[in-house]
Amino acid sequence: MPRRPLTAARRTATTRRSRPPRPPEGTPPLDRLARLARTELADAVRLARWAGTGPGTAGPTGILPDDAAEQAAAALTLTRSQIRTAWDRARLSGLIELHGGTARPGWRLRAWDTDDTAVLRGWVALFDAWSLAHPFLPGPAAGPDPALVAEVVEAAPQLLSFLHLSDEPVPIDTLLDLLRQRVAELRAERHEPPADAAGDEPDPLPALLDWTLDALARVGALRPRDTERPDEVTLTAIGSWAVWVKLEQICVAAQGPAGHMEQSAETMLRASARLSPGPARDEYRAWLAARPVAPAVSELLETARGDDALLRGLAFEALRVVGDPAESAVRDVVDEPTLRPYAVLWLAELDGGDPDTATGLLTREEATWLWIDTAAAVADHGEDHLLVSHLETAVQGSVPGLLEEVRNVGHPRTVQVLVALAAAHPDPALAKAMRRAAFQVHTGEA
Known part of the structure; x- marks a missing residue:
């Protein structure tokens, strides 16, 4: 039996990404941007x-x-x-x-x-993470409502987008007006009262805007205030580039083809399973763009913990679209037996590893567990010939060797996978061996 990495099955469902759009004219090349980041x-x-x-x-x-x-x-x-x-x-x-x-x-x-x-x-x-790198410290006096601070953080991307699209210094008063408008919109969406100052208390938004601009400058996204024009701010070259990248991601995400942005992760993934890889990634991006990253990652991982192996694999495909922001959450699940093989491979690819060699990070049992899980997805949602072809992706060198290890790995779908393989395989002898192995696992003889 030819041996191929476990990721070969998944790689058949991926396509080359289209050439990324070019950044705006005047944006420094990536090597110069990287030098700026190294300095920062x-x-x-x-x-x-x-x-x-x-x-x-x-x-x-x-x-x-x-x-x-x-x-x-x-x-x-x-x-x-x-x-x-x-x-x-x-x-x-x-x-x-x-x-x-x-x-x-x-x-x-x-x-x-x-x-x-x-x-x-x-x-x-x-x-x-600018708001975590330089958190708001109200000082000895009681500060503004923490909910208002969170709303200012949520409004910051709109301020940054405005700075990027303006392509010139922007008066702080203009940004303050924009911040007031965005906070009011957020409160209206949540059916909450406006964030106006109460009684004789000072308006907290100017101080919160100053904190936001200062924190963004300290991480290198905004230029330091010019002493001759202290009431204006502008993006740095690397800050403008980062905002442009995020705006491009939103534009791509807004083109979700299947219209499941407002659905649950499970519903979105089931719909994406019927799409080819490119449109499926667009659907992931659209779904992710419609919600905060942390809750979206948590929902994808919770879906991956379910019984459907296909959704488990698709959830990690969606997490590949998330990229770096999902790293911490994926590391947190690396010790969960059901998710560990997927998490190990995901982290290896995030680290720049070759998917073909990343499987070497799995133990033999983990690799076999992942093979069974993928086979369960194929058995539930694929065709018989795909299930038979999946045999070629096993790390074992022969069907008897595979069956010996499959019986002992403890995957809850082992019996169903072996029965499905036996029904699909054209070789009567191998089919009989698979049925016998399924019987042994079912009766506890393994």
Whole structure:
């Protein structure tokens, strides 16, 4: 029996992506943008490398303890405040990963000097998390309603889009008017009262806008205020590029072909199963664009935990469209037996690994479990000849070897898969062996 990686079956259902659109005229080339990102994250990279060779202890909450911060500050000739900031940036950009309270270099750090795409993705991850990198601190007095702070964060993409489309410095008063309008829209959508200041209390929105603009400038998305024109702001080159990328993603997502943007993840994935790979990815993008990333990722993973193996595979295909923002959630499920093989392969591909070799990260049992799960999807939703062809993707070198391991792997669909294979296989001897194996698993003889 010819041996092929388990991912071969999935690769037959993928197509080459179309050429990406060109960025606006005047946008620096990617290598120059990557240099800007490397400069912005230089201290975070130094700290991540120190954490990989030094103590690196982060504690269960991921916060760097005072003694470790002191050691890092002395080793890197930075202040403790700079170390705290660099630590947060390293975590948010994927330069540092936490494992059991210990900080280890992330995959992006390993690719930092050679892979411009990894560098830009790391900076965009920090850009997306600007409100976490520089959280709003109200000071000793009581600050604004936390719900209002969350609404300002939710409104920030519209402010950034306006700055990008303006392509010139924008007065802060204009942005404040736009922020008021967007917050009012968000409150109206949720049937909540307006966010006007109550009584003699000052209007909190100007201070929140200042915080937003300052935080975005500190991550490198906005230029520092010009002393001659302090009442205007403008995007940096890399900030404008990042906003353009996100606007392009929204435009593509808005073209969802099947019209399931408002449906559940399960309904959307079932509809996408009938589409060819390209339109299916468009449908994933449209569905993802209609909701916040974190709840969308959680819903996809919850769908993947269900009984339908096809939806499990499709959920991880949709998570491939999500990309980096889903990394933390996928890592959290890597120890769940049902999801582990999919999560391991997903993380390996995110790390830039070759899908054909990523299966080497799975144990033999995990690879066999994944083979059965894929076979269950084919048996439920495919045709007999596809099920027979699926035999070629097994890691075992023969059908008897496959059957020996399948009987012991403990997949809940093993019996149904073996019965379906026996019914579909044209070789009577092999079909008989499969029926016998199915009987042994059913009766507990395996």
